[in-house]
Amino acid sequence: MKFFLDSAIVEEIHYALEMWDIDGVTTNPRHVQASGKPFLSVVQEIGKLVAQYDDEKTVSVQTNPHSHNDYKAIVAEGKKLAPMSPNFVIKMPCTEDGYRACHVLSSEGIRVNMTLCFSPIQALHAMRMGAYYISPFIGWKETNSEDSRTFIEEMVSIRDNYGYETEILVAAVRNGRQIVDAAVAGADIVTCGHSVYKEAFDNPYTEMGLGKFKGFWDKTQYE
Numbered sequence: 001m002k003f004f005l006d007s008a009i010v011e012e013i014h015y016a017l018e019m020w021d022i023d024g025v026t027t028n029p030r031h032v033q034a035s036g037k038p039f040l041s042v043v044q045e046i047g048k049l050v051a052q053y054d055d056e057k058t059v060s061v062q063t064n065p066h067s068h069n070d071y072k073a074i075v076a077e078g079k080k081l082a083p084m085s086p087n088f089v090i091k092m093p094c095t096e097d098g099y100r101a102c103h104v105l106s107s108e109g110i111r112v113n114m115t116l117c118f119s120p121i122q123a124l125h126a127m128r129m130g131a132y133y134i135s136p137f138i139g140w141k142e143t144n145s146e147d148s149r150t151f152i153e154e155m156v157s158i159r160d161n162y163g164y165e166t167e168i169l170v171a172a173v174r175n176g177r178q179i180v181d182a183a184v185a186g187a188d189i190v191t192c193g194h195s196v197y198k199e200a201f202d203n204p205y206t207e208m209g210l211g212k213f214k215g216f217w218d219k220t221q222y223e
Ligand code: E4P
Pocket: 006, 026, 027, 028, 030, 115, 135, 137, 139, 171, 172, 173, 191
């Protein structure tokens, strides 16, 4: 399973590449704003940094959300962004114009990440339109007390039933339990914030056990 970092903070991305060998990066307008840097300069900086590690790792870059109902504008922006870095995957929303732009860009060989997906039918249509990634936002659904396990399972079944190549990139993940749910349901990728991985990879029992082992170690001769 692939782990992506959901961030546009270069220091966090560098840390995640070094420490966790993350497989890619997803950005969105919130992350770019939090970086404090201009959009085009920060996404290109991230593209260059990630490319230093592995050609296979991707960086998802989101188009202007104001264009959500103007497929020509989404296509034009996608065509402008894609050549800036070979690892870019262009992100656009699951709106009618977003799907159409996805179809156009995918047929021209530009990889697309369909974002803001909240139902299996949205995912199915994105797959039909040639999406490279589909991004279901499970954290948002769970905050709203909606089930997300079945949601992911249904997307995986649909994809497998018809042999679509779209990868299921589970997004807005809030904790380790949700990462595991996505893995059990057969998702290809999760994208999480830095603090979600930090907390998920740790466990209080591991710390407690280390404390005990240190005590024994300190009372034992090494040679
Ligand atoms: C995914 O690609 C999004 O960037 C992200 O997961 C959005 O969710 P959040 O901002 O609520 O974490």
